[in-house]
Amino acid sequence: MNTALLRQKAQLLRRLIMLSIAEAGSGHPGGSLSLAEIMSYLYFFQAQLHASDVNWPERDRIILSKGHAAPVLYAALAAKGYISEEETLTLRKLGSRLQGHPDMRKLPGVEMSTGSLGQGLSVANGLALGLRLQGKPNKVYVVLGDGELQEGQVWEAAMTAAHYRLANLTAVVDYNGLQIDGHTAAVKRVEPLAEKWQSFGWKTVTVDGHSFADLYRGFHTERNGYPLVVIARTVKGKGVDYMEGVADWHGKAPTLEQARQFVLALEAI
Helix, strand or coil, rough: CCCCHHHHHHHHHHHHHEEEHHHHHHCHHHHCCCHHHHHHHHHHHHCCCCCCCCCCCCEEEEEECCCCHHHHHHHHHHHCCCCCCHHHCCCCCCCCCCCCCCCCCCCCCCCCCCCCCCHHHHHHHHHHHHHHCCCCCCCCCEEEEEEHHHHHHHHHHHHHHHHCCCEECCCCCCCCEEECEHHHHHHCCCCCCCHHHHCCCEEEEECCCCCHHHHHHHCCCCCCCCCCCEEEECCCCCCCCCCCCCCCCCCCCCCCHHHHHHHHHHHCC
16 A cells, blocks of 8 residues: 555645635535545445546446535546546536536446435445346445434445445445534434444444555455445544534635645645
8 A cells, every 4th residue: 555645645635725715606515524534435446447448337336325425426437547537626517527416327437326415325235236246256345424324324225235244345434523514423423423323233444544454444344244334533524624623614715715725735735
């Protein structure tokens, strides 16, 4: 694992996230920024993806269930070379392929149209089961938000995955503790999180979602034939000091000047 490369890619994702949301004048920076290391790890180390063919049949599948964090998905596709960095600046614009929430009909590389929270794990189950029935080794990774876990369908899907022992399925929870209305614990408490997943029959591990070494440990946990959930403790708005841990930045765009100052600060590192 090339940690230096992964850090570089994570910072590239943050740059593209900030610039694209600022250019759009709307979007969700907080929960996109908290996923920068996780998406860098998935796209540039963990998942089997083709260097140039986004639709490679043997690819692993990555689903961003928390679809409002679309900017980090588009940034990852650009960093991978599947779309141009310039196209990320068309986020949410009329006629753009980069919708406010990912649309698989418009953009190759989007495995599922998401945005209605709670549905990603169900589709991931279907993909994982279908791949297994075909005798294929492909893996399925699905990224959920912690606020999203307040949706009942998530737990129906969790029960289903364990029942069918979908060992080719990994869920990742972006556990930043915040959602649009404030702290998840105040809106609707999801704890005890690890114990809850375990009770549904999943192999469970908690990691630092901004540490590549810890992500490696989490993703390589022995699952003993069951689905794995990596509960990744993260900081909402990570990497932008005035956004870190602030719920108000869930769905508020930075100004173009704020985005440019952030890029300048990155370049100075």
